[in-house]
Amino acid sequence: NGVYGERISRIASAYKFNKVELNYDWCERPDIKQIENTVSKDSDIEVVAMVHHETTTGLINPIHEVGAITKKYGRTFFLDSVSGLGGEEIDLANDNVDICICTANKCIQGLPGLSFVLLKQNEVDRMRNIPPRSLYFNVISQLDEQEQKGECPFTPSVHTFYAFEEALDELLEEGVQGRLSRYKKASSYLRKEFKRLNLDLLLPEELLSNTITALYLPENMTYAHLHDSLKERGFIIYAGQGELNKTIFRIANMGELTMDNLEALIANLQEVLSE
Known part of the structure; x- marks a missing residue:
């Protein structure tokens, strides 16, 4: 229901994922009943992906309701919260979000150019059994390098990391x-x-x-x-x-x-x- 939801679909197409698209007017929230009906009837659907804050229009999507559906049917809930985290109510556990994509800028108030992923341990374990499709954007290699060596596998934008650290300090100070x-x-x-x-x-x-x-x-x-x-x-x-x-x-x-x-x-x- 916006440019960024459509971008998720384009990314899925670029990686040649099989997908089922549910399209909605840009000024409307998704139909929860239709989502549940689609997920419940198609066992091939493994992941449900959506945007949290669709900045195309400033619309907030119903993440709690969608998370309840994915939990009920045992699917992975993939959430783009690039423009939501830090600015909107979100509880990853209570909303049943399995993978959350975020950025250092927007509501975190850092610099653009640095993204991060919040994900459950079971998703990490599952990813270890999936052949990577990218060298640079391999979550597992990024995670292992950080945990084992305390560094990034490739040269990062160092000043952006320092700005991110300061932005997080300011967020914690403000609450x-x-x-x-x-x-x-x-x-x-x-x-x-x-x-x-x-x-x-x-x-x-x-x-x-x-x-x-x-x-x-x-x-x-x-x-x-x-x-x-x-x-x-x-x-x-x-x-x-x-x-x-x-x-x-x-x-x-x-x-x-x-x-x-x-x-x-x-x-x-x-x-x-x-x-």
Whole structure:
């Protein structure tokens, strides 16, 4: 139900995996009953993969419900939480997530360019019996090298690792719940102000994440004009993707953004809209 879910499908195709695709509108959550019906009737399905926070629209997918299905039928739950971990509620054990793909940037607030995987021990054991399809992206060789030698098997981006360590220290200092609370407060403020400025949300608020808000472009204003006008004032927004690229724009509140920053954004956005 978005660009990144579709990317998972493309990756599966690149590796020539047999797959069953369940496609949904980008503005809707997956149909839980359809997922369970599909999984229960097809014993060849070993892994269920989905995106946690689909930043195409800012939509949060129902990971707990899907995790309950994979546990019930003994399947592996593969979750892309690149834009979710650190910004959304997630409990890997309670949500029955077996493999979770994450990144150092986004809600962890480190630098892009470093990813990591959280996975259960039984998945590690299972992977040891599967011939690797990549030299560099071999989870087992990466894990063994780190556990046996305390290092990466190939030269890493060292400064990115140092930045990641600092970002994790800052997350622990703030506390995960503290960061979630800050993000919720920021997104709530922004959405209230967007409504005051007569900007329409793409999604109902109950579907939205804590960190991304997708909005319809104002009438008689192009994205290029809105983007460039805000950039001149020191603010960067992001375009819609795919079929939404001409109708919406997106604003994030990830990162070390203060309320002063957000209030300044709203003041400048109001100026641009009134020109």
